[in-house]
Amino acid sequence: KAGVTQTPRYLIKTRGQQVTLSCSPISGHRSVSWYQQTPGQGLQFLFEYFSETQRNKGNFPGRFSGRQFSNSRSEMNVSTLELGDSALYLCASSFHGDRVYEQYFGPGTRLTVT
């Protein structure tokens, strides 16, 4: 079974631009979560989607948004990019209904804002 895939793997953007990152979960997984990883703040939860609905949201400004499609694929968008948005963005999928909630992570998208 294929793992979680994220595209693109690397991205360079300029301050003020916007960016869209994509995540395809493991087949059969309906829950997708997004995390931001930076050297200073570590791993921080952005949001979680299930059945096209945002179920949980972390403490990030409104410039960060996401959505989930009917095939469980998810996208996250960051508008008006700031230098501090440079990070590794990780997506994780899990099988809803599994009480253990094992989350499987993709390789991440490395975003650099200049």
Place this chain on the structure above:
Amino acid sequence: GEDVEQSLFLSVREGDSSVINCTYTDSSSTYLYWYKQEPGAGLQLLTYIFSNMDMKQDQRLTVLLNKKDKHLSLRIADTQTGDSAIYFCAERGGSGNTGKLIFGQGTTLQVKP
């Protein structure tokens, strides 16, 4: 509140045991997890433990949970150079059926040959 703390660095010799420690604050956490991250990669789920368990063993990995002290540890037996990585502990945050994980800062494990 929800907070997870880990020591930042551990160095061991190949063949020794490694013990990575973690403390958490949310006493309502039901599951606690250990993840491994190698350079340039995402996170790999290593193992997890349910909060009503004291210990879980999975091949070379042993997880110990002291719920009273909110202390979690991961022991890696016969540590190999391939175990060099950053190890994160995480608790499941929020209430109800949520996939939100609260991670520690990560412990860098250095294995010397």
